[in-house]
Amino acid sequence: MVTAAPGEELSPALALVNTRRLTAGGPVDDLVSPGEATSWLRQHDLAATVPGEDELSRLTDLRTAVRELLAALANGRAPDTAAVDKVNRAARADAAAPQLTWRDGPSREWHSTRQGTIDAAVAALARDAINVVSGDLAPLVRPCEAHGCIRYFLREHARRRWCSTTCGDRVRAARHQRLVVEQRETSL
Numbered sequence: 105m106v107t108a109a110p111g112e113e114l115s116p117a118l119a120l121v122n123t124r125r126l127t128a129g130g131p132v133d134d135l136v137s138p139g140e141a142t143s144w145l146r147q148h149d150l151a152a153t154v155p156g157e158d159e160l161s162r163l164t165d166l167r168t169a170v171r172e173l174l175a176a177l178a179n180g181r182a183p184d185t186a187a188v189d190k191v192n193r194a195a196r197a198d199a200a201a202p203q204l205t206w207r208d209g210p211s212r213e214w215h216s217t218r219q220g221t222i223d224a225a226v227a228a229l230a231r232d233a234i235n236v237v238s239g240d241l242a243p244l245v246r247p248c249e250a251h252g253c254i255r256y257f258l259r260e261h262a263r264r265r266w267c268s269t270t271c272g273d274r275v276r277a278a279r280h281q282r283l284v285v286e287q288r289e290t291s292l
């Protein structure tokens with residue numbers, strides 16, 4: 105089990121993007137089959153079953169589009185308009201309404217009209233992506249700077265540059281290696 109990148113607990117859309125990653129053993133995809141996608145959705149409180157390849161590609165297409173939004177944000181450029189369209193279309197798959205609950209205080213939850221369907225799951229992920237890129241979290245979206253890592257994270261403190269301690273350690277080890285080589289070269 106891979107460690108979640110900082111911010112994935114706040115944003116399922118960010119977690120969705122990070123379901124595709126590179127590891128020392130090669131590329132990994134947590135959404136490689138409908139079954140795996142179903143368990144990923146459950147782990148992210150999106151109780152929906154992914155019945156087949158068509159529904160799976162709705163999720164993976166959304167993932168590609170959200171990645172483009174995050175990349176645009178991190179690079180200070182406008183995203184591909186097709187990606188914006190795709191996320192907007194996904195958000196319209198379910199007519200969710202805000203519902204007010206008042207226990208210890210007021211809080212807002214989005215209630216789906218199609219609870220438990222793939223439409224509801226796709227729309228919830230798209231809605232979250234829209235909230236992230238247009239809200240307070242937007243300036244915190246960063247790509248991991250470790251070579252060979254393609255994950256994104258939310259930078260909760262200014263000095264963080266990688267998505268995990270694994271990536272940080274790898275960068276430090278590579279830097280150390282370079283230093284050793286340089287020292288060896290200068291002593292020759």
Ligand SMILES: [Zn+2]
Pocket residue numbers: 248249250253254255266267268271
């Ligand atoms: Zn990383």
